[in-house]
Amino acid sequence: MRIIIIGAGFAGMYAALSAARLRDIQGASPQDLQIALVAPEPFLVVRPRLYEPKPETLTAPLLDVLTAIDVDYIQGSAETINTEARTVQITVPNGPRKTLSYDRLVVATGSRLFRPNIPGLAEHGFSVDTLDDAVALDKHLHNLPTRPAANGRDTVVVAGGGFTGIEAATEMPSRLRGIFGKDARLRIVIVERNNAIAPDMGEGPRPLIAEALRKLGVETRLGAGIVSLDQSGVTLSNGEHIETETMIWAAGIRAAPLTAQIPAERDSFGRLLVDRDLRVPGVAGVFATGDAARAACDDDGNHALMSCQHATRMGAFAGNNAAAELLGVPTRPYHQKAYVTCLDLGEAGALFTRGWERTVEMVGDVAKKTKREINTVWISPPKAERAAALASADPERVTSL
Template identity: 50%
Template sequence: MKTNILIIGAGFAGVWSALSAARLLDRAKRDDLSISVLAPQPELRIRPRFYEADVHGMKAPLGELFDAVGVQFIEGHAQGIDAQGRSVSFTGANGQPQQIAYDRLILAAGSQVARPAVPGLGEHTFDVDQMESAMHLEQHLASLAALPASPARNTVVVCGGGFTGIETATEMPARLRAVLGDATVRVLVVDRGAKVGAALGAGITPSIVAACEQAGVEWLAGTSVVAVDAGGVTLDNGEYIASKTVIWTVGVQASPLTAHVAGERDPFGRLKVDDHLKVVGQAHIYATGDTAWAAVDDVGNHALMTCQHAIPMGRHCGNNAMADLLGEQPVIYRQPKYVTCLDLGDWGAAFSEGWERELKLQGQEGKALKRNINGVWIYPPVADRAVALAAADPAIAIAIAIV
C-alpha cells in the first residue's frame, strides 16, 4: 500500500493543498506515495460569492483537475479523527460508515457560521454560509412575491455588520426589487459596533456609508438581536422589527473536526500551527485554511478565515506535508501583504491595503477589481497537469491578495 497524504476538505485550502502536494511529488518522480481528498462532493464551492443571486452555479468541478494531477477523490463526510491510530472515520457516498488510514493528514475542513444560543435563531434565520443554505435563502426570497404586501414581507434584517453582513445587505435591495418589483423595501443591518462599519476600520467606512445611503440600507448600530421568531426580531433595547427574512452573519467557528485533534486553539476553534502549518504538538497532522491559527508575519498578525489566506496556505501546507514524507526541507508560510475588496452592491466596491485598511480604490473601479476576484482569480486552474502544478508553487508571490 502506498504511503498516503489524506486531505479533509475540498475548499480553497484543500484544493490547493492537493495541487501543491502533487507538484512536489511530481518533482520527486516517486510512485510509492499517494494523495487523497475526502469531501462531500468533487467540486470547489465558491463560498465568497454566496451573498449573490444564482448561487447554484457558484462552483467549479474538480474531477478532471484531480485526475490530471494524480489526486484521488473520496466522496464522503468526515466524522472523526484518530490521531493515535492515524485514521479518519467517515460516512461514504453509500451512507455506510468507513475508515481510511493516513501517513500525513491535512485538515482543511473549513468553518461554519457561529450559532449562539439566541432563542429562535435556528428555526427562523437564514444564512449564506454554505451553498445549501444560500440556495434556501434564494428560494425563500423568490417565494415572497406570493405573499400579500406587508412591512414584514418587504423587510430584510441582516444580523452582523462584518464583511459578510455588509456584502449581503448592500446586494439585497437589488435582489428584493427583482422579486417584488416596485414595492417599498427595507433592509436593516443590526450590529453591535458603535457606528457603521465599525468592525472594518476608518479607512473604508466612508465607502460603506455612501453605498448604504445609495441603496437605502439602514444601520442599527450599538445593538444586537436577542430573539427571533416567525414574525421578526427582538432587539436588546426591546424594539421589535417585523420581518419575514432574517439573515444571520455574526461570526464563524472552525470545523468541529478540530476538536478531535489535541492542541492549542484560538477563540474561533482554530488549531495553532507552526511556521510549516503542522499542528503544534502533532507529528503527523497539518491544518490549513479556516482550521489553522497561523502567523502571517513576524509582528503578530494571523491569517483570517478567508480565501485570501486559504489559497497560499494550501500551497504551503500541501508542499510541506509531502516534503515531510519525502525527507525534504519544508517552506515557511508567511503572507505579510494584506488587502480587502469589499463588495458594496450597485454603488461599487472598496479596495484597501494593509491591516489598517487604507483605501486605494472605490466605486466602479473597485467593482471591476471585485468582479475579477470573484469571477476569475479565486477559481481553480484548468485541468492541465503542467498548468495546475505550476500554479501550486508556494513560492508564487500574491500581487493582489483576495478576500
C-alpha cells in the same frame, strides 16, 4: 506513503495541488506517494460569493483537476480522527463507514457560521454560510411576492455589520427589485452589536461604507443585537421590534467542529494553533490550514484571517510541507505579507484596501471591476491540464491578491 487531505474548499484544493506538484518535482510516482482528498462532493463551493443571486451556480467541479494531477478523490464526510493510530473514519453516502490510514494528515475543514442559542433563530433565520443555506434563502426571496404585502414582507434584516453582513445587505436591493419589480418599496436593516459599522475595517474605509449604505437606503441599528425571532419579525436588545419575514444571520464564524478532535491548543475561534510550517505542535503527522488554523503571516504579529485569500496560500504551503516531510526535502515556512480587502457594496460599487492598515486604494465602479475579477478569475480553480494545474500551486507564487 499517503497524505490525506480533509476538505475541498480553497485550502484543501490547493493543499492537493501543491502536494502533487512537489511529488512531481521530486520524481516520485503516485504509487510511491498517494495523495487523497476527502470531501462530501467533488466540487469547490465559491463561498465568498454566496450572497449573490443564483447561488446554485456558484460551484466549480474538481474531479477532472484532481484526476489530471493523480490525486484520489474519496467521497465521504470525515467523522473521527485518531491521531495516535493515524486514521480517519469517514461516512460514505449509502455505504458502510470506511477507515483510512495516513502518514500525513492535512486538516482543511474550513469554518462554519456561529449560530448562538437565540430563540427562534433556527426556525426563522436564514444565512449565506453554505450552498444549501444560500439556495434556501434565494428560494425564500423568490417566494415572497406570493405572500400578502404586509407584516414586513418587503423588509430584510441582516444580523452582523461585518464583511459578510455588509455584502449580503448591499446586494439585497437589486436582488429584491429583480423579484418584486423596479418600483418596489424595500427596507433593508443591518443590526450590529458594535457601535460602528464594519468594526474590523478601521477608520479609513468606514465613512465610505457608511456613505454607500446611505446611498442604497440601507438602515443600521448599532450597539444592539437580536435577542429573539418569531413569525412577526425580530426583537432587538434595545427593545425595538422590526417586522420582517427575512432575517439573515451573518454574525461571526468558527472553525469546523472536527478540529476539536485534534488533541492540541486552539484559539477562541476553534482554530488549531500551528507553527510556521503549518504543523500542529505536539501531534505527529498533522498539518492544519485555512480556516482550521491560526497561523502567523509575518514577523509583525499579523495572523491569517478566515478568508479564501489566506486559505488559498496556506493550503499551498500545507500541502507542500506535508509532502516534503515524506519525500525528505526541506519544508517552506508559510508567509503572507501582502493583504488586501475588496468589499462588494452592491449597486454602490465596491471598496478596495491594501495592507493591514486597510489603506483605501479604489472605490466605486473601479473597485467593483476588480471585485468581479477576483470573484470570477482569481479565485477560480485551475483548468484540468496537468502542467498548468501543478504550476499554479507553487507556494511562493500562489496569489495573495
